[in-house]
Amino acid sequence: MRTVIVGAGLIGRAWAISFARAGHTVRMWDTDVSAAGAALGFISEVLPELAEHDLLSGQEPKAVLDRIRIVGDLEPALADADHIQENTPERVEVKREVYARLDASASPGAIIASSTSALLPSQFTREIPGRHRCLVCHPINPPYLIPAVEICPSPWTSPEVVTRAADFMRSCGQAPLVMKQELDGFIMNRLQGALLEEAFRLVADGVASPEDVDVGLRDGLALRWSFMGPFETIDLNAPAGVRDYAERYQGIYERIHPSTQRRVDWVGPVMDVIEADRNSRLPRQDLAERQRWRDLRLMELVAHKKLSEVLANENLTEVSADKNLTEVLADKTHVEAGK
Amino acid sequence: MRTVIVGAGLIGRAWAISFARAGHTVRMWDTDVSAAGAALGFISEVLPELAEHDLLSGQEPKAVLDRIRIVGDLEPALADADHIQENTPERVEVKREVYARLDASASPGAIIASSTSALLPSQFTREIPGRHRCLVCHPINPPYLIPAVEICPSPWTSPEVVTRAADFMRSCGQAPLVMKQELDGFIMNRLQGALLEEAFRLVADGVASPEDVDVGLRDGLALRWSFMGPFETIDLNAPAGVRDYAERYQGIYERIHPSTQRRVDWVGPVMDVIEADRNSRLPRQDLAERQRWRDLRLMELVAHKKLSEVLANENLTEVSADKNLTEVLADKTHVEAGK
Missing domain, CATH: 1.10.1040.10 (N-(1-d-carboxylethyl)-l-norvaline Dehydrogenase; domain 2)
Known part of the structure; x- marks a missing residue:
C-alpha cells in the first residue's frame, strides 16, 4: 500500500518505520523540511537495532529505509495514497485545517487517520466532505515496538473504513483495539x-x-x-x-x-x-539517556515475547514427562507427615 | 534462617519454594497432612523447571527440596523459628485463633507474617500479646516468580519488625513495598x-x-x-x-x-x-492447562528480565558506534527534501 505520513515528529517517524517494515511505501511530509530530515536520520539509526533483535522480519535495514521518502510537496503524495496518517500538533484548529487540506487532495479511496491522543475525531472532521473516511488510529509510542493501536471512529465514520483501517494496522503487525464509539481518553x-x-x-x-x-x-x-x-x-x-x-x-x-x-x-x-x-x-540531565535505555529494554522485551509463546508451548509437553523428583519424594513425605 | 509455613495451600507451597531457594530451612505445616504432601509433590515438579530457566541461583533442585520438611507437630517448629508465614483461610475468626496459637509458641525473636490479601493486620492481631511482631507480607502468587510483596504493618507493629521482615523478603529475592500504614486493599x-x-x-x-x-x-x-x-x-x-x-x-x-x-x-x-x-x-475445561501455560510464560519472562538489564546496557554503548547508515542517507535526504 502507499502511505503518507503528515508530520514527521516523534509519532510520525515511528509510524514510518512500522509501515515501511511491513512493505508499504512511505511518503513523509512536514511543514519543516529539516524535521523530516531529522526523522530520516533517526529511522536510519533505529533500523539496524531492530534488525539485531530480529524485528525486521529478516529484511535488511536498507531495504526498509528505501521505502521511505521525504516529500516537499504534500498534494501529489496524497493523490496517490491508500493510507494517510496525520501527526500534527494536538490543537483542534490545527487539525481542522489540516483535515480540510488532506481531504481535498487525497485519492477517493484513501483513509485519513489521525494519531491524536487528546481529541475526538468528531471534533475536527465534522465539516469535511469526506468525513466518512476519517478516524483516529492512536498508537502508544513507538508503534514499531508497541503493537496496540486504538481505532476510534467518529459517529459518521463508515464501518467499512473502520474495518479497512484495522486490517491495514494488522498488516503492519499492530494489534488494533476497535472502539464501538468515540469516548474521551479512548481505551x-x-x-x-x-x-x-x-x-x-x-x-x-x-x-x-x-x-x-x-x-x-x-x-x-x-x-x-x-x-x-x-x-x-x-x-x-x-x-x-x-x-x-x-x-x-x-x-x-x-x-x-x-x-x-x-x-x-x-x-x-x-x-x-x-x-x-x-x-x-534519575537526575534530570540523564532523562534522554534513560529514554534510550527504555527503548532498548522494550526492544528486548518484544523480541522475548515473540519467542516465548513458542517456548512455553514446547515446555508444556516436555516438562510433564520429567517427574522423577516426585517419585524420589514419596518416602520422605510419608515419614515426615506421619510424625 | 529457620522458617515455618503455616497452611500448605496455593500460597504456602509457593512461599516454601521462595524461602528454600534462598537457603532458608522450611518447616511446612497444615491441619490436613495430605495437603502438605500434595504441596511437596507440587514443589518437586516446579523446582526442575526453575532450574531449567536458571531461576535457582545455580542450585540443584534436590538441594533446595532438601531444605523443606513437612511437620506434623506445629509447636516445636514455631519454638525454633525466625520467620513464620501464615497462609490460612481468609476469615477473620480463623486468623484470630491461628495468631493466638502462633504467638503463644513462637520463639520470642520470631516474626509472624500473614499472606492475607483481604484482611488488615489490626483485625486479627489486636488481642495478641506479641502483636508488635505481627504484620502482613502479601505476595502476588507465585512469589517464587513474582518478586513484589506488600509489607503492611498494623498500628502496633514495631518499626524494627517491619525492617526485619522487609530484609528477610529481600534475602529471598522478593521486592518489598513497605506501606507506611495499613489500608484496605494494600497498594x-x-x-x-x-x-x-x-x-x-x-x-x-x-x-x-x-x-x-x-x-x-x-x-x-x-x-x-x-x-x-x-x-x-x-x-x-x-x-x-x-x-x-x-x-x-x-x-x-x-x-x-x-x-x-x-x-x-x-x-x-x-x-x-x-x-x-x-x-x-478459552473453553472452561481448559482453564487448568492455561494456568500451567501462564506459569511457564511467567518463568520465561522473569528469566528474560534477569538478562535484559545487562543486554540493554551493553547495547547502549555498542549501537551508538554503528551509525554508518546515517551517513549513507545524507544525500537522499537533501535531494528529496529539496523538491
Whole structure:
C-alpha cells in the first residue's frame, strides 16, 4: 500500500518505520523540511537495532529505509495514497485545517487517520466532505515496538473504513483495539488514567512512595498483564474462571471504591514528593539517556515475547514427562507427615 | 534462617519454594497432612523447571527440596523459628485463633507474617500479646516468580519488625513495598482495582470488548510497566520529566474523571458478556492447562528480565558506534527534501 505520513515528529517517524517494515511505501511530509530530515536520520539509526533483535522480519535495514521518502510537496503524495496518517500538533484548529487540506487532495479511496491522543475525531472532521473516511488510529509510542493501536471512529465514520483501517494496522503487525464509539481518553488512556489517579492518591496520602508503586507494577501486577491482560489474568485467578473470581473478590474492590472518589491535583504538593523521588533515582540531565535505555529494554522485551509463546508451548509437553523428583519424594513425605 | 509455613495451600507451597531457594530451612505445616504432601509433590515438579530457566541461583533442585520438611507437630517448629508465614483461610475468626496459637509458641525473636490479601493486620492481631511482631507480607502468587510483596504493618507493629521482615523478603529475592500504614486493599489491589473498575465500565458501556482491554494491556500499556512501573513511564514520556508530563496531560485525565465515578456490578449483565468472550477464547475445561501455560510464560519472562538489564546496557554503548547508515542517507535526504 502507499502511505503518507503528515508530520514527521516523534509519532510520525515511528509510524514510518512500522509501515515501511511491513512493505508499504512511505511518503513523509512536514511543514519543516529539516524535521523530516531529522526523522530520516533517526529511522536510519533505529533500523539496524531492530534488525539485531530480529524485528525486521529478516529484511535488511536498507531495504526498509528505501521505502521511505521525504516529500516537499504534500498534494501529489496524497493523490496517490491508500493510507494517510496525520501527526500534527494536538490543537483542534490545527487539525481542522489540516483535515480540510488532506481531504481535498487525497485519492477517493484513501483513509485519513489521525494519531491524536487528546481529541475526538468528531471534533475536527465534522465539516469535511469526506468525513466518512476519517478516524483516529492512536498508537502508544513507538508503534514499531508497541503493537496496540486504538481505532476510534467518529459517529459518521463508515464501518467499512473502520474495518479497512484495522486490517491495514494488522498488516503492519499492530494489534488494533476497535472502539464501538468515540469516548474521551479512548481505551488505553482511560485504563492508564484510572491506575495513575490511584497511584497519585496513594502517594499524596503517604501510604506509598512513588517507587513502591513502580515496584508494585514492574515486579508485580504488570508481569502477567504484559502477556495476558487483566481479564485473562483474573480468569485464571479463580478455580472456575472469571465469574468465580468476581464472586469471590468483588467485595474487596467494592469496599475500596468509596475512598477512590476524589482526584489529587497532580501538580500540587504531591508532585514535589514524586519529582524528588524520581530525581534521586534519575537526575534530570540523564532523562534522554534513560529514554534510550527504555527503548532498548522494550526492544528486548518484544523480541522475548515473540519467542516465548513458542517456548512455553514446547515446555508444556516436555516438562510433564520429567517427574522423577516426585517419585524420589514419596518416602520422605510419608515419614515426615506421619510424625 | 529457620522458617515455618503455616497452611500448605496455593500460597504456602509457593512461599516454601521462595524461602528454600534462598537457603532458608522450611518447616511446612497444615491441619490436613495430605495437603502438605500434595504441596511437596507440587514443589518437586516446579523446582526442575526453575532450574531449567536458571531461576535457582545455580542450585540443584534436590538441594533446595532438601531444605523443606513437612511437620506434623506445629509447636516445636514455631519454638525454633525466625520467620513464620501464615497462609490460612481468609476469615477473620480463623486468623484470630491461628495468631493466638502462633504467638503463644513462637520463639520470642520470631516474626509472624500473614499472606492475607483481604484482611488488615489490626483485625486479627489486636488481642495478641506479641502483636508488635505481627504484620502482613502479601505476595502476588507465585512469589517464587513474582518478586513484589506488600509489607503492611498494623498500628502496633514495631518499626524494627517491619525492617526485619522487609530484609528477610529481600534475602529471598522478593521486592518489598513497605506501606507506611495499613489500608484496605494494600497498594497492589488498589491499583489493580482502579484499572479493573474502568475495564468493567468500558465493557458494560459497550465501548470495548474484554479482549480489547486485554490487548490494550498485553500489547500496550503493560509492556513498559513490566520493567519500569507507571511513574518512571510518565517520567520518560515528556521532555522535562514527570512534572512536565503532569502539566501537559493532567487535563485529559481530569476530563475523564467525572465519568469514572460509578461502579458496575461485576456479576451483573456485564459478566455474561465477559464470560462469553473468555469462554470463546478459552473453553472452561481448559482453564487448568492455561494456568500451567501462564506459569511457564511467567518463568520465561522473569528469566528474560534477569538478562535484559545487562543486554540493554551493553547495547547502549555498542549501537551508538554503528551509525554508518546515517551517513549513507545524507544525500537522499537533501535531494528529496529539496523538491
